[in-house]
Amino acid sequence: MKILKSTDQSFENSLSELLSFETVTDAQLVTTVDQIIQAVRVGGDDQLLKYTQQFDQHPALEFSELVLSPEMLKNAFDELGDEVKNALEFAAQRIRKFHEAQLQSGWTIEDQFGNTLGQKVTPLDRVGIYVPGGLASYPSSGLMNAIPAMVAGVSEIIMVVPAPKRKLNQLVLAAAYLAGVDQVFTIGGAQAVAALAYGTESIPRVDKITGPGNKYVAAAKRAVFGQVGIDMIAGPSEIAVYAESDCNPEWLAMDLLSQAEHDPVAQAIFITDDEQVLQQVHTALHQHLEVLPRGDIARESINNRGAMILVRDRAEGIDVINRIAPEQLQLCVEQQIAQDMTAGIRHAGAIFIGKYTVEAVGDYCAGPNHVLPTSGTARFSSPLGVYDFQKRSSLIMCSEQGVKPLAHVADILAQQENLDAHARSARYRT
Amino acid sequence: MKILKSTDQSFENSLSELLSFETVTDAQLVTTVDQIIQAVRVGGDDQLLKYTQQFDQHPALEFSELVLSPEMLKNAFDELGDEVKNALEFAAQRIRKFHEAQLQSGWTIEDQFGNTLGQKVTPLDRVGIYVPGGLASYPSSGLMNAIPAMVAGVSEIIMVVPAPKRKLNQLVLAAAYLAGVDQVFTIGGAQAVAALAYGTESIPRVDKITGPGNKYVAAAKRAVFGQVGIDMIAGPSEIAVYAESDCNPEWLAMDLLSQAEHDPVAQAIFITDDEQVLQQVHTALHQHLEVLPRGDIARESINNRGAMILVRDRAEGIDVINRIAPEQLQLCVEQQIAQDMTAGIRHAGAIFIGKYTVEAVGDYCAGPNHVLPTSGTARFSSPLGVYDFQKRSSLIMCSEQGVKPLAHVADILAQQENLDAHARSARYRT
The missing domain is CATH 3.40.50.1980 (Nitrogenase molybdenum iron protein domain)
Structure with missing residues (x-):
């Protein structure tokens, strides 16, 4: 599993490379x-x-x-x-x-x-x-x-x-x-x-x-x-997991693998400010891999697309997360800290707040949708939702008097755009 | 300008043909x-x-x-x-x-x-x-x-x-x-x-x-x-105008032309239950065409893609409008009747309610957006809006106790999907 450190000179390039995944262009x-x-x-x-x-x-x-x-x-x-x-x-x-x-x-x-x-x-x-x-x-x-x-x-x-x-x-x-x-x-x-x-x-x-x-x-x-x-053009599933010194490395390793077992091109990224935690999760992950029925798929995912990122501190962790714009994000820290971090997260499909909130409950039964924006598209799109199955129509209802000031302005602007029929049709109502 | 009558045997085919406009596939x-x-x-x-x-x-x-x-x-x-x-x-x-x-x-x-x-x-x-x-x-x-x-x-x-x-x-x-x-x-x-x-x-x-x-x-x-x-893949602009016997044919003809002057492939459709009104609008439209600076563009649009549709009654008018799913719809009838009709309109980008509500005010200054779903896409999409510039992230925050019933169910369902790491990561929290 790749290890990236934010203090490395090559960090920006390495991060960009990690996140580059082209959507369909073949x-x-x-x-x-x-x-x-x-x-x-x-x-x-x-x-x-x-x-x-x-x-x-x-x-x-x-x-x-x-x-x-x-x-x-x-x-x-x-x-x-x-x-x-x-x-x-x-x-x-x-x-x-x-x-x-x-x-x-x-x-x-x-x-x-x-x-x-x-x-x-x-x-x-x-x-x-x-x-x-x-x-x-x-x-x-x-x-x-x-x-x-x-x-x-x-x-x-x-x-x-x-x-x-x-x-x-x-x-x-x-x-x-x-x-x-x-x-x-x-x-x-x-x-x-x-x-x-x-x-x-x-x-x-x-x-x-x-x-x-x-x-x-x-x-x-x-x-x-x-x-x-x-709804969207879906890419492979991804998770980003953030943790600090007070975490349970066994849990986190399995959380990362639960993403990796989906698909050889699924992506699991671990982010921490603690080098020892990074090593512990790394070790636990490779131990778990041995016993998983879908270990081969998970191993391929971890080797190809997985990464562990060491950041300087929590604030930099938030910056890196916003750069990733992960489909799914676990903030595996104390609940209050996780809530504070959530306020700073601008881009993520779903945020699992606090160390007990395991991503797998989101896949099945927490309530929110598990169809989520992948490949960094959380920058501009949302989980699948009721809003995807509703649409809007604008309503405009003018009275005989009320239309006049509007039609007057439309007349002026339509003339500026050289749209004469627009101007005339507006003028009929004034 | 094509004239379609809903009583004609060929009406369904003619309407389908009128509305067929392929999005980019070249x-x-x-x-x-x-x-x-x-x-x-x-x-x-x-x-x-x-x-x-x-x-x-x-x-x-x-x-x-x-x-x-x-x-x-x-x-x-x-x-x-x-x-x-x-x-x-x-x-x-x-x-x-x-x-x-x-x-x-x-x-x-x-x-x-x-x-x-x-x-x-x-x-x-x-x-x-x-x-x-x-x-x-x-x-x-x-x-x-x-x-x-x-x-x-x-x-x-x-x-x-x-x-x-x-x-x-x-x-x-x-x-x-x-x-x-x-x-x-x-x-x-x-x-x-x-x-x-x-x-x-x-x-x-x-x-x-x-x-x-x-x-x-x-x-x-x-x-x-x-x-x-x-936001969307935009096609040519369109309007559908519905009116009955109490309309002003001069106004309506100009409203149709204000759409037609945009583009030779713009589409203006007039719908009425009154054959005499249909003839009057037809006549007024061709008179107006003579004096418009952009008459050549409008004429091409009217000839190629314009249509006047005679329907049996108001209810059928609503059905035809829903079939068209117009980008812009003018309901040029008394305000109360137009409001009642609006309740039955399922698909339209913007609805201009009542005979004083001219579409041109919507283009410039009524307030609602003029970037609207074209080519029948009002069946599934909405006007450009603030919601296009906002996105959502799901939030899930479980307590140490509260996660247990959820993790239990996730464990059961993950096993059914043969996703062992999912099941294990959920089980860690129970």
Whole structure:
């Protein structure tokens, strides 16, 4: 695992290099994805079936085999053992409650002329949620995508989840049932994104597509953006963990590994002002690695993209964190100190405050969304939320008298822009 | 101008055809734009200067000639005549007041275990606003982009505006001064987007780029999305105007033309339940066309993309409007009726309610933003607003006791997802 020290002359360069991760720009990938999208637009269900047979090695002979009935979802839920069922319901309820606090509503204000201005908030009609399948098939992703849409008041939620060789985690279906998903199709990749964006005979066109996927999914989302809305272009998952001398190195090492086990390109970064702690966490991490079932994935992630950063003090720690703009941040210090630090954090997807707040509770059941801005995009974007499934319309209502001062000003400015019809249409009302 | 009747058998197809407008997919355009972006990333200021000489026929010999000093902005403002200065200040003040109502703030909630959950709201650090130049150089665009960013609390606002042959509307600079823009560069096109997204020696890298531009700008914004945030991929401007028997056809014809004069691909659609009104507006529109300075542009727009739609009744009018999801909608009926109709409108960027509320006041000074979702994207997106310049971070703070029930559930679900390190890191806290 790389070790960076802020006192090193090369620190700035090393940090920049650590954080450089290009989003999709591979020309070959873009061309391939464009071809898939065009083929699905033209070929519909038949083409989707072909791609699913080809890319997912799915044995289906008819498109209808890729459609999961509401009964299958309900059965998957009913057949869960009590412990898992209760855990899923506990998570769903907390996610719902948190997201209800994000609901936005419309408002109006009046001006001095008797005109009314405002904003109307409307849920999206129909959305598509992409849940990764195969090895990384996560029921929690179903909850995290569908519940905010439900809370927003979206009328129809379509879920796609690839089932390579027809293999599917039944818990994904149970989660879909619990979250109120309307229809599920076992398709994935760029072809699923194309189907949701343009519609096919069986799959209705949606208004927005959310949820993370592999690089084909990311490139397809970029390509269809504008035709439909998208949440974000997701990169590999990341965590930054900050701790000082009073920490538990065993815990922190496992927290870092819980990120690293996701993906060989996931990124775990440890930041501390204490060189001894750095060494202790380093040692514990390599010990834990030996016993983890997904140790090989975690090792690759740690070797390729992991880092331990030694900073001079807490203030510099905050600066480094803001430079990283991590998807997930654990501040593993006393609660009051962690709260004070939080005030200085400008860029992070989710902040886990205090040494007891382990990131894994955020993945499943704390309540906030686990779909978060990656690759430094926390500089400008937000966790997936109810606001992603609501949109706004501006409202302008002028009275016969009230419009006059406004139309007068519009007339003057329109003339400056040489837009004569604008000026005239305004003048008609004065 | 096309006339569609909802009673015609072909109506659905005709309406779909009217509304089909593909966003950027031209492979040649994408390749060109990618090359420009790469060249600017490598070549910095020098390359920007070359492109600006080439594409904008700008006579600058040094990059520094493309930088406008704060004094130049202030001078432009100071030299305005009183009428225009007052109009600009009137507009800026109303825009500021409306957008202040959009400010979001953070919140926290507590759960039954003593854990705190919440959302922190932070302004973006630095944003770039793109203001179209040349013929369509609109000072109002400067106000509409910069003021929401200022209200959000953005620390640094960089404006780019192309100045073909060094020609620039001084009012654009005056508006930049009034809106509080920090720096202005007279560059445009894909090269300006690339410079803002990646930074050059002189231009600081921004976190988000907003504002409409031509197809090169749109393609470049799509390409850099992920590296920086973007507001939307803007298409041509559109209006839908709904009226009934009690309307003033002269007014409505001019309202439609005020959209059509923007651009040969702008779209103006008139919807009515009254065939006589349809004919009257049609006649008035062609009369007005004769006297407009920008009549040629408006005529091309009207012929290519304009339409008049006859519907059976008001309810069907609302359905058709929701199908269109217009950027701008005028409901030119009595105020109470217009308000009732507004309740049924699910998709529109801005709704102008009642027969006195002319769209032109929205372009300049009503208060709401004139950067609005085009090409049917009002189905899933919103007007540019303060929320585009703020972002959220989730907050999770667990106590030593409070984390236990959460960690227990995370442990169970992580095991179901075969994420062993997740389960272990959660278990450490129980």
